Every structure is written in structure tokens, then in C-alpha cells.
Amino acid sequence: METITADQYLVKKINKALILSIIRDHSPLSKPEIVTKSGLNRGTVSRLVNELESDSIIKQLGEGVSSGGRKPTMYSINGDSGFVIGITVKSKLLEVALADLNGQIVKRFTKELRSNTPKFVIKNIIESIKEMQDHAKESLFQITCIGIGFPGMIDENGTVLKAPSLKWNSVDLRQTIVDTFRIPCVVDNQARVGLIGEKQFDKNNLLTDTLYISVGNVIGSAATIKNELFRGYNGLSGEAGHLIVKYNGKRCSCGSKGCWQMYASTNTLLKKLSSVPKVAEQLDASPFSQLSVEFLETLAGQNNPLVIKEIEEIGRFLGIGLISLVNVLNPKNVLIGGDITKLKKWVEPSLIETLRSNVLPDHNKNLDILFSELGSDSTIIGAIAIALTHFFENDYHVSSE
Secondary structure, three states: OOOOOHHHHHHHHHHHHHHHHHHHHHOOEEHHHHHHHHOOOHHHHHHHHHHHHHOOOEEEEEEOOOOOOOOOEEEEEOHHHOEEEEEEEOOOEEEEEEEEOOOOEEEEEEEEOOOOOHHHHHHHHHHHHHHHHHHHOOOOOOEEEEEEEEOOEEOOOOOEEEEOOOOEEEEOHHHHHHHHHOOOEEEEEHHHHHHHHHHOOOOOOOOOOEEEEEEOOOEEEEEEEOOEEOOOOOOOOOOHHHOEOOOOOOEOOOOOEOEOHHHHOHHHHHHHHHOOHHHHHHHHOOOOOOOOHHHHHHHHHOOOHHHHHHHHHHHHHHHHHHHHHHHHHOOOEEEEEOHHHHHHHHHHHHHHHHHHOOOOHHHHOOOEEEEOOOOOHHHHHHHHHHHHHHHHHHHOOOOOO
């Protein structure tokens, strides 16, 4: 038996991770195509591909087109060999999805959260993971990793340092999940996870310099600079919802006054319209059980002038906050995501007019303002993506023979 040193083990692990990344992004691929894309020599690629196939991480898909000799064998990720779980936590809702190793969602559900206390939310997360484990128990690797998008400041260890909207402080969410299940877990800021989700569908690599704004009950942000995800000095970037847009304004859950999310979030919109008698009457006469963005979308679609006016006001305040962010960051794209995308038709005009008429002229040149087609789904897709990446890069260990 050949002895492998620590350095050789590390090189082998890096090379396997590279090959897996290439196959994930470009499958089906032949060994010669992997050689070309990886820059590794043919012997190394052949040996590692054979090991990955032997370990059931990848599988053969049959023969490809010949370029002159024998038809090459094509390879792809063996999606059925294991699963990951993606979870996103909102103020009143838990979204959970089970995906195979190709990232295809095979099961998904939501759970209402009657309380936002750490004990209650974590209890529901654990129950949800157990339910997904039952579905995955027949696969070779079962659950390989859990990814969680959380609305707050998350440190590099997956600890929720502060989540004002949920009133969480210093909760070691990742370690709690790891200790409970002995399964790797990745926890990251919800907006950052949302941008990662958007990048999964960016096949033309258009989101290289992008400011992403997630607008729901709160406002979060994330950014790519030269195609790299920006995290800030200690990983806590993205709290754009606490940008002050009105001096001495409304009190925010963070303790400050005048925060952007107090004027431009869907929560603000719902609260404002909940006190309008006519809206309450229409809600009682509708099939909707509670005031929601979906209900407001229905009313706006019926040309309700009061609802449209308030949605347009949200658009203006979104534009006001974006003026400062665009002037500072100079992005190529502003991408709006989250629940607000359901109201795009009425939000977009006032947002664009406010932003473009006030941002610096040179920053306005070539600036694209986009609305996500994934909407609020980007976060659950991103949670799956960070779990898959962690498994393929860290938790699929090479053998030491």
C-alpha cells in the first residue's frame, strides 16, 4: 500500500474538488474535456475520475461524440447518491427544501412560526431536518450538508451575532445543528445566500459587479465585485436595511431611528394598509386568510388606487436608499429580489425614476436595474448551493490508499 503524505493528500483533495466543480458546472463531460478545462494532466484526471466513479460521486452517462478515435465516455454528478437540505428563516415562516447532489429539489415545504424565540425556531428547524432525513435514508450518502439562510449578522462560525427583526443575540445556530445531527452545516446571511442563489442561474456571468437588495419583512443586501462575493472586513456586510434615510425617523428593531427598512420593506407596506378599513373589508370578502403581499398584488391588479399609491411610495423609498448605495459602490447591476418582486409592476416605475434622477450621472451610465425572476425563491436555492459547495469542497474526503 502506497503511503500518502499530508501534502499529497491536500493536493489530491484540491484536484478532486476542482474536477467535481468542473463536472457540476459543465456536465456531461469526457475525461479529455476535463483535462482541457482543469489544466491537470491526463493521468491525474483519469485516476481521480475513476476514484470518483468508484465512490459513486459521479456516474457514466454513456458515450459522447467522437473527434476521430473511440467515442469518449461522458460523466456527470451522481445526483441520487446523496442529498442536501436548504433552509431559509423568515420572521413568520420557515422554508425547507431537500435537493439531490445535482441541486434538483425533490421535496419542499413551509412551516409557520408562531414565535421567533431561538428555542422555538431551532426546535422547528430540527423537526424539519428529521422529516427530510426520513426521505433521504435510502441513498448512499443520505444528508451530506445543511445550508441555512438567516436574516441577521452571521459570523464565520455560523453564530447569529444579532438579528434585530427576530430579537436574536449571540445564538450558535450552526453548532447546535451540527451537535444534534453530526452533519456539516453552513449558516450565512440571508441576502448573501439569496445572491448566491441568483448566481446559480447566471450562466452568462452577467452578475459580476452587482448590488443585490432583498426586500421582504426586512431589507438585506449583498454584492459581487469582479465576480467575487463581498463579505466585508469580518464578514458582516449587507445590513443595508439599517441605512438611515430619515433623520430621527421611525424607531427600528435595531434601536436606531429612520432605518431604510422602516420605510421600504413589505412589512411597512402591510402595516400601513392593515389600518385602512376598506382594505380590511376587501380582505374579509376574499379567499385570503390574512393580509399579505399576494393579497395586495391582487388588489393592485384590480386597479385599487389606494393600494397602488402605497406600493408606489415603497418604490420611491427604495430608490432613495439605492441612491447612496449606487453612489458608493458604483455597481453594473442593481438586482431587486425578495417578496417585493411580486409587486414589480407598481414598484418599478417610482423606484427607477427616483434612482435615475438623483444618482450621480457617471454612476448612472450603463447601470442596469433588474428585478429577480426567482423572487423569494433565490434564498432557498442559495441555501442548497452553499450546502452542495461545502460538501464537494470540504466533506467529500479522498481515500488514503
